[in-house]
Amino acid sequence: MRRSIFASLALVLAAMTTPVAAEGGRTREILERLENANRWRDHVMIVAHRGGWKEDGAIRWAENSRAGVRHAIALGVEMVELDVRASKDGEYVVMHDDGLDRTTSCRGEVKQRTLAELKTCRLVIEGTGQATGEVVPTLAEMLALTRGDVLVNIDNKLGPDHIAGMIAVARGLGMADEVIVKENVWSAERLAAIRAAVGAAGPDTRFMPIIADDAVEDPRFIETATAAFAADIVEMVAWRGERRQLSENAGPLFGARARAVAVRGDWHLWVNTYPIVNLPSGFVARGRGDELAVQAGFPEEVYGYWAERGATVIQTDEPKAAIEWLESNGYRIPYGLTN
Structure with missing residues (x-):
């Protein structure tokens, strides 16, 4: 289609003012x-x-650290x-716990420290107690590090x-498209509240519902929730509960009906294989978690199991092992080879 000179000029001006991150990079392919x-x-x-x-x-890097992300x-x-989380003066920082004791050289609550004070807290490698050269990072700093290379999933600890x-921070860096925020959704009332919050964040907000099989079993609710946000992806929590042994039953969120809903909505099913401290192995993966894959040496019973049951996204503490096994067994397609 032939463009007018004015339309062409508008496109040129838009390109000049578009942040570099929007121009391309690996995130475009992802x-x-x-x-x-x-x-x-x-x-x-x-x-x-x-x-x-x-x-x-083993823990190799401080969690939520630049070194780990790199x-x-x-x-x-x-x-x-x-x-x-947020500092006392309202700055968004990257930190899992509400306290600083476990992962930094400081003590006390995150929300009781200003950003300047948090910048004196060095990240610590849990278990070894080794203090790194990194300090508590802001959300903006971490997003700047990931720009153009990987997407960021924000586990919002603040509600x-x-x-x-949080989306405003990403938007300010020209990265709203590269960030996905998530919240638990379990009822019509909760869905309405989250939908209002996401709407207030702006139309460029990427949102992912978290749905757990201890609260939701009906695929019709899953379909309603995904449609409400035009979601590209849904985090499914497959609780182990009291199960003592592995079962072939992946639960209602990975059953035939749920997978059919995912296909109809054209969205991804996400499963978590990471462990939770002081809880049984695979607690959020029906017993099939990273410990079984790596320490016990049965990756096919974890990464292969979930891939065969429809999971197209796996959140793991063992990305190296997961990628190597999935690539070796035909579950990953290299980037840059297809358009």
């Missing part, structure tokens, strides 16, 4: 796969939990998960009212 789930159901995307902090069953990017993950503020 977003194409994210937004076209049905086209890419033979490719399993990997999310590095807490920014990527473990490998081979390593995850080098491995080829599609997304890093970052936990977000729905903060979704707009």
Whole structure:
């Protein structure tokens, strides 16, 4: 179609004012796969939990650290998960706990420290107690690090009212498209409240519902929730509960009806394989988690199991092991080879 000179000039001016991140980079390819789930159901995307902090069953990096994120990017993950809280003076920082004791050289609550004070807190590698050269990062700093390389999944530790503020940080960096925020959704009332918060954040907000099988079993509710947000992806929590042994039953969120709903809506099913401290192995993956894959040496019973039951996104503490096994067994398609 022939453009007028005015339309062409408008396009040139828009290109001049568009942030660099929007021009391309690996995130463009990842977003194409994210937004076209049905086209890419033979490719399993990997999310590095807490920014990527473990490998081979051991803690290697401080969680939510630049070093961990850089390593995850080098491995080829599609997304890093970052936990977000706020300082006393309202700045968004990346920190899992409400307290500083476990992961930094400081003590006390995050919300009781100003950003300047938090910038004196060095990140610590849990278990070894080794203090790194990194200090508590802001959300903006971490987003600047990931720009153009991987998507960011924000685990919002502050509640729905903060979704707009977090997206505003990403938008200010020209990265709203590269960030996905999430919240638990379990009822019509909760759905309405979250929908209002997401609407207030703006039309460029990417939102992912979290749905757990201890609260939701009806695929019709899943379909309603995904349609409400035009979601590209849904985090499914498959609780282990009291199960003592592995079962072939992946639960209602990965049953035939739920998978049919995902295909109809053209969205991805996400499963978590990371462990939770002091709880049974695979607690959020029906017993099939990273410990079984890596320490016990049965990756096919974890990464293969979930891929065969429709999961096209796996959040893991073992991104290296997951990627290597999935690639070796035909569950990942290299980037840059298809258009």
